[in-house]
Amino acid sequence: MATGKRGLIATAVTVVCAVTLLAAPGPAFASPGPGPAPSAGTTLAPGKDLEAVRDRLDKLYRAAARATDEYNAAEEKADRQSAQIAELAEKIVKGKERLARLKNRAGAAAAAQYRGGGLPPEAHLMLSDDPQEFLDRAGRVRQGQHAAKGLLGELARAQQDLEQYAKDASAQWKKLEAGRKAKATAQKKIEKQIAQAEKLESELRKEDQERLAELEKEAAHKAQTAWLDSGILDEITGKASAQGKKAVAYATAQIDKPYRWAAEGPKSYDCSGLTSQAWISAGRGIPRTSQEQWKRLRHIDVRDMRPGDLIIYFDDASHVAMYVGDGAIVHAPRPGRTVTLAGAGSMPILGVVRPDADAHADADADGG
Structure with a gap:
């Protein structure tokens, strides 16, 4: 030869x-300065x-x-x-x-x-x-x-x-x-x-940071209220499958753990790291990213969703959460936040996917 x-x-x-x-984290990169922002110590107009x-x-x-x-x-x-x-x-x-x-x-x-x-x-x-x-x-x-x-x-x-x-x-x-x-x-x-x-x-003053957090909550509450006012929750009666219950149990057990990009647990998660690991814990592997979850998992009508299903958000499928029932989701929101419960309609819904589309609802599962 x-x-x-x-x-x-x-x-x-x-x-x-x-x-x-190659799998080791890459070097840190110096980030360019942000665009125009309020200078430290300046109080913003309401x-x-x-x-x-x-x-x-x-x-x-x-x-x-x-x-x-x-x-x-x-x-x-x-x-x-x-x-x-x-x-x-x-x-x-x-x-x-x-x-x-x-x-x-x-x-x-x-x-x-x-x-x-x-x-x-x-x-x-x-x-x-x-x-x-x-x-x-x-x-x-x-x-x-x-x-x-x-x-x-x-x-x-x-x-x-x-x-x-x-x-x-x-x-x-x-x-x-x-x-x-x-x-x-x-x-x-x-x-x-x-x-x-x-x-x-x-660079925001403390009072502006607090008001900003309130604005975020108000926007989410407004979106969730509008979603509930549509009567959608009356139509969502699906029950979780046995695997779906396990996935929900895993995801909710991670509440209060910090968000970290590219993290898959057990100490921190990004949005799709949480959902993929939850389903792996239930015995079913799913794609790692929210976009691939949207592409490759079976699409379900919002009215037919059940606990354990994944809700994909925004037009670019850049965020994913797990539906846990009663109009609520568990998700890892973004940097600086922790895994938390939120309203399923608090962000623009692109659609719903089901990791265990071949499984029947568990007879003993609670209603979603």
Whole structure:
């Protein structure tokens, strides 16, 4: 095998160790200064100015949520690619062992032919005193020739397989490198948006921070009230499945734990980290990000949802929460907040998805 191909094989075999380095958190990035913001110590005018700050914060945290989805998606791809590289590395090792065995067999066959003198069958006939013995030997020679051809073919196939495994490993490695860059780019976006939002909040006077928190609560309450006033809750009567109950129990047990982007517990979570881990705890794996949950899980009408279903929010599917019944959700809202209960209609609903669409409602479950 050529030196270049040996290098590829060596790279693939050692890749499993190198992969773990790519999963480590990337370096921190310096974030640019935020846009115009109230200077520290300045009291904002009631209403309009603070509402503008709230709108700005909402946009910054939404942008961070989208970037977090990008980061999580890149990490999920990296995990799959790492597994594929590990599998290829194992195939390469086994392929090299198989090739070595075949070469040994080929060498033994060549040595046997050498010991036989390499004489043609006609010469053996002339030297043989027993025609029947010659015929027996001739049959064995033909069998040996057929086996030799088969061995050479097997050697060629083993060589081709080994070269293909090396090429595949190299391709997966390149994809993994591209994924690492995507993660780094997403991390830079996340840190930039969060840093801007935190700086903006830190420059508010204490009384403005308190009023801002009140504005956030009022906006959520207004949206939830409008949602309930539509009479929707009268139509939502679905009961949780057995797995849905377990998922809800897990999610609600995380209440008061802090939000942290890209976190999947057990000490902190981002929005989709909470929902995906809750369903994993219930025995069902689901996509890691809110956008993939929206794309790949079965869509359910809001009126048909039941506890354990996931509500996807905003047009870009950048937030997800778990419905727990009685018009409430449990979710990890954003940086600076903790896992909490909230109204299901407190944010713009894109739609509802069901992780266990194949399961029936549990007869003993409480109504949703």
